[in-house]
Amino acid sequence: MLRLTELTLSLHHADEELPAAICKRLRISPRELIRHVVARRAHDARDKSNIKLIYSVDVNVKDEGTVLARFRKDRNVQPTPNTAYKFITQAPTGIKRPVVVGAGPCGLFVGLILAQMGFRPIILDRGKVVRERTKDTWDLWRRGVLHPESNVQFGEGGAGTFSDGKLYSRIKDPRHLDRKVLTEFVKAGAPPEILTEAHPHIGTFRLVTMVESLRATIEGLGGEYRWQHKVDGLDISVDGAGERRVQGVHLANGEYIEADRVVLAVGHSARDTFAMLHAAGVHVEAKPFSIGVRIEHPQSWIDTSRFGANAGNPILGAAEYHISHHCKNGRTVYSFCMCPGGTVVAATSEEGRVATNGMSQYSRNERNANSGFVVAIDPERDYPGDPLAGLAFQRHWESLAFVAGGSNYKAPAQRVGDFLAGRPSTALGSVVPSYRPGVTPTDLAACLPDFAVEAMREAIPVFGRQIAGYDHPDVVMTGVETRTSSPVRFTRGDDFQSLNTAGLFPAGEGAGYAGGILSAAVDGIKVAEAVARSLMP
Template sequence: MLRLTDLKLPLDHPPEALDAAIRERLRLPAGALRGYTVFRRGYDARKRGAIALIYTLDVEVADEAAVLARFAEDRHVQPTPDTRYRPVAKAPAGLAHRPVVVGFGPCGIFAALILAEMGFHPIVLDRGKAVRERTRDTWDLWRKRNLHPESNVQFGEGGAGTFSDGKLHSQISDPHHHGRKVLTEFVRAGAPEEILYVSKPHIGTFRLVTMVENMRGTIQALGGEIRFDQRVDDLLIETDAAGGRRVRGVKLADGGELRSDHVVLAVGHSARDTFAMLHARGVYVEPKPFSIGFRIEHPQSLIDRARFGPQAGHPILGAADYKLVHHGNKPGQSGRSVYSFCMCPGGTVVAATSEPGRVVTNGMSQYSRNERNANAAIVCGITPEDFAPYGDGPLAGIALQRHWESHAFVLGGGDYAAPGQRVGDFLAGRPSPAFGEVLPSYKPGVRPTDLSGALPDYAIAAIREALPVFDRQIRGFATHDAVLTGVETRTSSPVRIRRNEADYQSLNTRGLFPAGEGAGYAGGILSAAVDGIRVAEAVALDITGGR
């Protein structure tokens, strides 16, 4: 097979045009094209009204060697790479202790799946509940203002990505095509097959619930075990005469212990008590940059028109998204970068706190993306130097998060409603007495107020500087009635649990494998899942000695 990239056709091309374009591009004689499959389909929307589809295709031809020779200098015509997944090891018989995976979000799911496929019969421990029970608990906060601290948007089967847009694209380096393994397993679990070829695949919350259940069933059928309501409160660590440290298992909240020489830590970015425990136990943890800001909402129709012009609403294009960034440079201003994050077309803003007395926002979309509003986080980058007012040490970023989440709880009225403001009022520095044409979607509700004190002054200044710039890129972005809702503080983990690059084990604790977003090594469903695969392979190789 040949991989043909960057083949452009008009948005509304007839089906037969693709065959003709392949034959013309490869200069094939009649009958030489035997077949093709679409590997990737994206679009180029830089010219509104003349949007083009861009194809990457795997093509079968009669004389592949002749075609390759003809296009030897053409980087758009290459042999199709082999993206099949191959296990790196096989579990030995009589393994004394099964590997343990802590956390059952995307990273933990794929770590467990790969270990199970290789015969290691992993044990998964998740502090939350199975996904359907977890969904009911999450809706309890959204509808009744009743928070379940161990079962919510952050904790439980499927991880935080279950209540999101279900985006499955990433810019990570992936030389071993682990991302293809992730997408293939998702399709096997019930995702639409289009995620294998569209350029920005997504699934949506409702479909993710069923998929997570199906993947759980696959892991169990392969000999893995998943235990819910099992919070890990401590590590069992042995220290040798030379001071070397080695994990020997975990201690659970109910006082029970589980012996294991290999513990994958895939706890997500909000397991603050776990981070504190690791630091107290001497595991190497360091502060990490992250971002804070607000959710912004516009009518989805506004974003569609701005991005697609007269072709807005085309079924292939769907609901438009955007990606914006501004590097602050005004004299006397913050000089900080502000960017859009986790953009959810046709979605809703959701309550995402995991701790009582705090307000946290996030975004979510269903597969259809047909809600009235578009939303995204508009966030300002911060670094460990900004953490100093909130404490020192590697956990100071958590203290910063908690401070502003608690303040948002007060601004919202103290009942899990969120503080909000119209963009025009935010830019003018005056409180919003009410909302206008754009109604906030956050449940359990939004209280109109003044957000100028909802984040540090430098973040407010940076966001105020960025919004008019974004308005020049997407007309109407800074429209008066667009809504800001606060606060967005869980963009990524505030710590990094450092690991060795060679074997993925903790810098100072053998047998502990920090993984995924919580450890600071991923930033979304796909990258977290890929990291889970990498770490599972590292565990398998450590157990077998590379056999």
């Protein structure tokens, strides 16, 4: 089979135009084309009046060798890559079962790959199964009641469950591990088009059923889940040469599990676990993240700005954007985790604090678009010398946001016009905020660092010149966004083990090695393979 890339057609092309374009591109007759399958489809909307669809297509032709020789110097005509996943080994007998801490996207794929190789992992999570966790999360959104161990951050599926369900990243993996992730998701109930769309997504409701299906697969292969099992200590031995090695984990309920292979896939908000690991001497360093707000616009404004007269076309769907600006004060402001047709959600996991995130369903048909509007933070510049200082930084601004919102888990919000003018909002305008349990109009400058406020005020008019309506006075900003990524990195070596603790495998977003569902899952596969290698004779 041949992979033909960068095949461009009109947005409104007829079905028969695709095979005709393949034949024209390969300089073959229609009778020489045996079969074609779309491998990927994207769109180019830089010219709103002439939007193009860009295809990658796998084709069977009658004389493949001759065609390939004809295009041997053309990088857009190549043999179709083999994206099938190959397991590196199967588990030997007589080994201790590896322990996976955390059941988010990373922990889920660590557990799945280990189970598929026969290692029968034990998966621990401080939260609950996904449907019980969903009920607890709605308690915060509907009634302002927080469950500290069962919320947007903690529980089956991790933080990615309550998100846009984006399944793309910027990782370049020659082994196509991202394809393994997407294939397993389709087996678990995801729509098949995630295998071909350039920017696939799933949405929260579908993620819930998929997570349950993957859990059933892992359990069917001998894996074991233990819910509401919070790890609050490590058992680490130190030999005469000073080498540290993990021996097991202590749980908050008093239990102890012996294990010489422990994967830490705890997510970016397990602050108490970060502190425990630091106290246990596990190597950790501060990592950059960002702070800002969620900004909301009517989705129709974004669609029109991006697609012009083609706004609403079902092939294009709800429009997205990605923008950034380098400010005079040396800070970078950028959009983060843009959620078309979605809602802003309460994402705190600690009492007395407010944090926001974005979420959307597969349909992406809610009234507003929302995105993180955030400013990058540099640990060396903003809180040097303490690897855990980023946690205190996040907590400080989340606590101020809690007070500014009314000390009841409502979030502080402000109109863009008032924010630019430096005055508090006393009421909101035509853009209706989606955050629940509600917002309090106020001055967001009271719960953001001065450098962030300065940079955001500079960036808003710049973004307004790129996206019509971005800087409209009634656009709503809701604060604060602090959980863009983990503020720490648990440094690991080439063998994926902690730099100073053998048998301990930091993994995923919480360890500072991923950002988003797909990259976290891919890192989970790599870590599972590393665990398997370390257990082989």
